[in-house]
Amino acid sequence: MNDRLDLKIVFTGTPGAGKTTAITALSDEPPVVTDVANTDVALAKSKTTVGLDYGRVSLGPGRGVRLFGTPGQVRFDFMWKILAADAFGIVILLDNSRPDPLSDLRLYLNTFKDALDRSACVVGVGRTESIPKPAIDEYIDVLSEFGLVLPVLAVDIRKREDVLVLVECVIALAEARADIE
Amino acid sequence: MNRFDSNGLQTRLSKAAASLCERIDGARVVVFVSEDGFEIATAGRESVRADRLAAIVGSLGALGATAAQESGLGPVGCQIVDCDNGRLVVRRLNVNGTALMVAVVVGTSTLLGLVLMHLKAIEGVDDQ
Numbered sequence: 001m002n003d004r005l006d007l008k009i010v011f012t013g014t015p016g017a018g019k020t021t022a023i024t025a026l027s028d029e030p031p032v033v034t035d036v037a038n039t040d041v042a043l044a045k046s047k048t049t050v051g052l053d054y055g056r057v058s059l060g061p062g063r064g065v066r067l068f069g070t071p072g073q074v075r076f077d078f079m080w081k082i083l084a085a086d087a088f089g090i091v092i093l094l095d096n097s098r099p100d101p102l103s104d105l106r107l108y109l110n111t112f113k114d115a116l117d118r119s120a121c122v123v124g125v126g127r128t129e130s131i132p133k134p135a136i137d138e139y140i141d142v143l144s145e146f147g148l149v150l151p152v153l154a155v156d157i158r159k160r161e162d163v164l165v166l167v168e169c170v171i172a173l174a175e176a177r178a179d180i181e
Numbered sequence: 182m183n184r185f186d187s188n189g190l191q192t193r194l195s196k197a198a199a200s201l202c203e204r205i206d207g208a209r210v211v212v213f214v215s216e217d218g219f220e221i222a223t224a225g226r227e228s229v230r231a232d233r234l235a236a237i238v239g240s241l242g243a244l245g246a247t248a249a250q251e252s253g254l255g256p257v258g259c260q261i262v263d264c265d266n267g268r269l270v271v272r273r274l275n276v277n278g279t280a281l282m283v284a285v286v287v288g289t290s291t292l293l294g295l296v297l298m299h300l301k302a303i304e305g306v307d308d309q
Binding site: 032033034035036037038039040050051071073075078079 | 215217218219236237240242243246280
């Protein structure tokens with residue numbers, strides 16, 4: 001169903017952070033996925049997204065969000081730029097169990113620098129319960145290196161309500177920015 | 182690193198890429214690509230960032246397959262990007278149970294049918 005008031009929110013972040021899982025958890029309908037067999041021995045997963053994910057969630061009468069997911073690997077950064085174009089908001093998903101999640105955040109902040117100038121952004125960090133370090137405050141410190149003040153939330157991306165909080169946070173942030181401007 | 186590096190398939194595909202490049206008049210570059218966008222073997226007469234092209238072909242292949250599925254068109258054989266200055270032709274292959282793609286960049290003077298014929302002929306690359 002087409003809806004003129006739909007917003008476009010892009011989920012990006014590291015491989016394995018749960019972008020496809022998040023969109024699957026939140027979408028009202030089965031999402032479009034482009035997962036294929038993973039051949040990268042450095043990546044401990046059987047399937048990986050190489051094109052995009054797409055789903056849609058209704059937020060009430062006449063209001064919905066189109067959810068786009070990017071591939072995580074840097075070799076697909078051309079898809080990041082394509083998908084981030086004209087995005088209303090961006091969700092950066094990170095995985096606390098990765099070797100250096102703070103560097104991961106820096107990579108995405110650098111790559112999405114232009115998009116972050118025009119789109120609201122929220123950072124979601126997964127697996128914080130099993131791997132508590134780095135702490136959320138450390139992510140906030142990295143954002144401040146870039147002159148950014150953005151919400152950073154610990155999330156379990158498998159839970160629909162956690163993904164919905166990220167989306168609602170992006171929308172609230174965009175509305176607050178619009179009020180200021 | 183991907184798992185094609187050490188199983189001998191890369192060597193066979195390198196030979197196949199060189200052979201294709203030679204047989205297709207006007208071929209600028211031939212790249213064999215894993216389904217998840219890794220360059221496995223390349224041959225070509227022009228300097229192209231084969232790793233970048235491979236990743237793009239990986240995305241293109243997945244998007245094409247998904248679009249075909251959504252449209253009820255069945256499995257994808259070929260994808261063609263037809264441009265002012267040439268074509269990018271991508272064909273799906275199954276080598277020993279492994280899904281791969283081969284991408285060829287050709288100029289405007291190259292007959293599309295010729296490219297398709299040569300790409301179809303390499304289905305048995307693993308038997309070589």
